[in-house]
Amino acid sequence: MRDDLLLRLLDAGVVLAVAVAGLWAWRRWHYRSFWLVVGYPLMAVSVRATWRKIALGCGLTKKRHRWWFTLVPNAVASTGMVKVRRRFQRIAVDTKPWMWLPRPTRYGWRVTVHLLEGQIPDDYAQAAERLAHSWRVHAVRVSSPRPGRVVLAATMRDPLVRVDEIPPSSELLKVTVGRLETGKPWEIDFRTVPHWLNAGATQSGKSNLANALIVGLSPQPVALVGFDLKGGVEFTPYASRLSALATSRTECVGLLDDLVGLMADRMGLCRQAGARNIWQLPPGVRPVPVVVLVDELAELYLMADKSEKDEIAKTSTALLRVAQLGRAFGIYLFCCGQRIGSDLGPGVTALRAQCSGRICHRVNDPETATMTLGDLDPAALVSACAIPAETPGVAIVASQDGQWYRARSFYVSEHAAEHAARMYADLTPPWEEITSGTRGAEITDADLNELLDA
Ligand SMILES: Nc1ncnc2c1ncn2[C@@H]1O[C@H](COP(=O)(O)OP(=O)(O)OP(=O)(O)O)[C@@H](O)[C@H]1O
Ligand SMILES: [Mg+2]
Secondary structure: OHHHHHHHHHHHHHHHHHHHHHHHHHHHHOHHHHHHHHHHHHHHHHHHHHHHHHHHHOOOOEEEEEEEEEEEEEEEOOOOOEEEEEEEEEEEEEEOOOEOOOEEOOOEEEEEEEOOOOOOHHHHHHOHHHHHHHHOOOEEEEEOOOOOEEEEEEEOOOOOOOOOOOOOOOOOOEEEEEEEOOOOEEEEEOOOOOEEEEEOOOOOOHHHHHHHHHHHHOOOOOEEEEEEOOOOOOOHHHHHHEEEEEOOHHHHHHHHHHHHHHHHHHHHHHHHHOOOOHHHOOOOOOOOOEEEEEEOOHHHHOOOOHHHHHHHHHHHHHHHHHHHHHHHHOEEEEEEEOOOOHHHOHHHHHHHHHOOEEEEEOOOOHHHHHHHHOOOOHHHHHHHHOOOOOOOOEEEEEOOOOOEEEEEEOOOOHHHHHHHHHHOHHHOOOHHHHHOOOOOOOOOHHHHHHHHHO
């Protein structure tokens, strides 16, 4: 009899062990299906069941008057004990915000919550970290799709630890460079956001992102131009796909002069055709778009000795002109740098104001994050400073929709970028051809005012 029981227990133990091992293997090898079938239903029940307690703990409840059964003191008995009795009366109780059923997402779940009277989405954004800890998830992000509602999106684990490749974009001037933490592609689209600042500490992944752009833009009918004052170490290997490359200050001044001349020429072309920008010109006469990649922006503004002062002033003005007018004439900027602070001079501050695309990789100090991301949500600045050194390529991205996202670029080695540059070398438009006819064309102050007002 005892042996029989022991055998049965042993059997049950083996079955349990196999089931646990099976679940572990399922979770390990196909997390997405495991999450949908096992993880998500358990989590949805637990989130709904604990919402009242968690909302109370995170300060998201409001006092409201409700009819409620309460215990109230009644008579004092002869023993000295106070007797209590139940009474149905109106009292102030903590009310939780109404929550819909959580829906599964690629990396976690999202749920819509109705705001209580007097609440704003920022109250939830402030409580996001508390919510994340209470739910034991990696992070909670808050958005508000319409008045009176907030959507809480929870990610179970950091989706940016490993990012897998997605197919490249086929649209002109749009490059898929990585993945957002929401699982969507991270796209740099120069036609929507023409100029970008890409900042971060050393080894944070700035050049990797530039490599991703080289790989994405090389097969497209665009001209690429490089400014590399690190002596050309970064961009020289891609020279075969670059229409022009400047590696010294004198070359920079010359190339920027060319670019300003090019803009003046394109302005004349648009004027003649009655177009406001090159995209309104017929495809046959439309000039080729130019993407300007600048590595280590600070080098353009740093002065070794006084003799460089004039050159720096010229560089700074020309770069600013390109940023101000480039959009209309198909000239786009992508500026990388460790420092882009106002200590580099007023030119940098003005340039920063023209770059609406902002990418902030890991930074060592909150000031750099603030300078890169501007007065974005303070949570974005905290997130930028919290990027660990072990995950190069992770960045905070701010773009035109006013939202910010954590994202990670795909790993693109120098070798891969060099290979792409060589493979598409025959698509490189020669610089002489692009700039032919620009001689003598100049942008007058009147032109500038007209264009800046437009
Ligand atoms: N998305 C990524 N995934 C994996 N590894 C990456 C990623 N981005 C960058 N790295 C690795 O991190 C290291 C530093 O990257 P990168 O050279 O782009 O940094 P950087 O910011 O340009 O540094 P520096 O300021 O010194 O030029 C490289 O060895 C690269 O392989
Ligand atoms: Mg670099």
